[in-house]
Amino acid sequence: MRSNRINVQSALGLGLLVLGLNSARADLPPDTIGQTTLAFPPEAHRAFVVDVEFESFVVGRVTVVDPDKKRVLGMVPTGFAAPSALSHDQKTLYSADIYYSRGTRGDRTDVLTAWDSSSLSPAWEVLIPNKRAESLTQRYGLKTSGDDRFVYVYNFTPSTSVTVVDTQSRSVTAEIAIPGCVLNYPVGTRRFASLCGDGSLQVVTLNEQGQETSRNRTHFFDPNAEKLNERAVNVGDTYYFTTTTGTIRPVDFSGDEPKILPSWSLTTDAEKKTGWAPGGWQLMAVAPKLNRMYVLMHDNHEPMKWEDPSTIIWAYDLKTMKKIATLEAPTPVWSMQATGDDKPLLLGADVEGGLQIFDLKTNKLTGSMAKVAKTATQIMSY
Numbered sequence: 001m002r003s004n005r006i007n008v009q010s011a012l013g014l015g016l017l018v019l020g021l022n023s024a025r026a027d028l029p030p031d032t033i034g035q036t037t038l039a040f041p042p043e044a045h046r047a048f049v050v051d052v053e054f055e056s057f058v059v060g061r062v063t064v065v066d067p068d069k070k071r072v073l074g075m076v077p078t079g080f081a082a083p084s085a086l087s088h089d090q091k092t093l094y095s096a097d098i099y100y101s102r103g104t105r106g107d108r109t110d111v112l113t114a115w116d117s118s119s120l121s122p123a124w125e126v127l128i129p130n131k132r133a134e135s136l137t138q139r140y141g142l143k144t145s146g147d148d149r150f151v152y153v154y155n156f157t158p159s160t161s162v163t164v165v166d167t168q169s170r171s172v173t174a175e176i177a178i179p180g181c182v183l184n185y186p187v188g189t190r191r192f193a194s195l196c197g198d199g200s201l202q203v204v205t206l207n208e209q210g211q212e213t214s215r216n217r218t219h220f221f222d223p224n225a226e227k228l229n230e231r232a233v234n235v236g237d238t239y240y241f242t243t244t245t246g247t248i249r250p251v252d253f254s255g256d257e258p259k260i261l262p263s264w265s266l267t268t269d270a271e272k273k274t275g276w277a278p279g280g281w282q283l284m285a286v287a288p289k290l291n292r293m294y295v296l297m298h299d300n301h302e303p304m305k306w307e308d309p310s311t312i313i314w315a316y317d318l319k320t321m322k323k324i325a326t327l328e329a330p331t332p333v334w335s336m337q338a339t340g341d342d343k344p345l346l347l348g349a350d351v352e353g354g355l356q357i358f359d360l361k362t363n364k365l366t367g368s369m370a371k372v373a374k375t376a377t378q379i380m381s382y
Contacts, residue, residue: 038064038073040118042090044341046073048380049349050137051373052081058104062093063372064120067345067357070369074120079111081134083141086117086380087148092167093117096132096142096153112151112165126170128163131155137377138231138282140183145190150210152184152192162192164210173210178202182230187237187253195230195241199223201251201258218258221249229306233284233293235318240293242266242284244306246277248321264321266295266314277301279308282335282378287344287360291318294346294360296333309334309351315363325363329356337379349376 038046049063060078065071078084079097086093093115101107110130116123133141133156141154144167153163155175162184164174181194181202190206200217207213221228227244234240237254238261246266252259267276278284280296287294296310309332315325333348333356345366348356353376355369 050378
């Protein structure tokens with residue numbers, strides 16, 4: 001009898017404790033540890049470092065930094081080396097993610113995720129065809145149209161195509177085949193270009209529903225005579241490509257058909273003879289307000305090493321097409337991005353996961369941020 005009485009008392013006490021805990025829990029505010037809301041509009045130099053995480057592709061991320069204050073502001077998780085892009089209105093960060101039902105295997109799901117650029121939380125997502133290219137991220141694997149209406153996702157299966165997503169209806173409007181061509185270079189508000197293996201440029205035009213209405217092809221270069229790097233930079237609708245030996249090949253896409261502009265060399269004859277040539281992953285950057293281009297350069301350049309990092313950066317005036325300065329980083333840089341304001345910074349992702357920061361008004365190194373990423377392949381800014 002005594003034992004039963006103790007059990008009843010214990011059960012009653014436990015019940016009251018649980019009720020008390022439930023009541024207390026109901027009064028607790030939501031846990032916001034680790035959450036933040038960033039200022040909008042963003043600082044002019046806010047940057048987004050795409051980290052594909054070589055050691056574990058499952059856990060990629062985009063790290064948001066303030067290079068002026070040398071501070072990490074936040075982080076967004078992405079899936080399997082996801083390409084990322086910023087909207088022109090500065091409100092959204094897009095990532096084209098891949099997920100598997102059992103982490104590294106199982107059923108595959110491809111998703112275009114729209115992240116709020118202030119809260120760094122997902123605002124919405126759209127299922128896309130399970131074809132997104134699985135490669136190191138680069139600028140034109142994921143891009144928005146000039147008015148942010150559409151997002152272009154580059155696919156590789158190995159057949160190549162572009163998935164078009166309408167950001168208003170939040171739906172896929174088309175998958176456009178681009179056989180023999182790669183990437184999607186946005187042109188204006190309803191066109192994108194691709195670089196083709198036969199040395200041509202292909203331009204696809206869309207209607208207001210995000211569906212193809214026409215396409216054209218223009219001869220651009222001879223692939224049997226030179227190797228062209230597809231990782232271009234652009235100022236508006238003018239794109240600048242470089243060969244692996246340092247010939248700049250500009251293209252103006254603003255007209256009905258691409259206009260091939262005169263080519264020019266990054267090096268003098270004397271520099272070329274001593275082995276100077278470009279190299280890196282995102283090896284070029286442009287500061288549009290200064291009308292300048294920045295290129296990672298190597299001395300004693302060797303064939304098949306045109307993606308190697310470098311500490312040397314050459315600056316060029318895009319009007320005169322002449323070298324005007326040399327910048328030097330303390331650690332080899334692999335990818336670069338220049339901010340788009342009138343007091344721009346050049347940001348370089350180095351091989352140790354750090355960020356090298358240059359003031360482009362003075363071409364001086366202003367500092368570094370250590371361990372921003374593990375494998376930074378791309379930097380984005382406004």
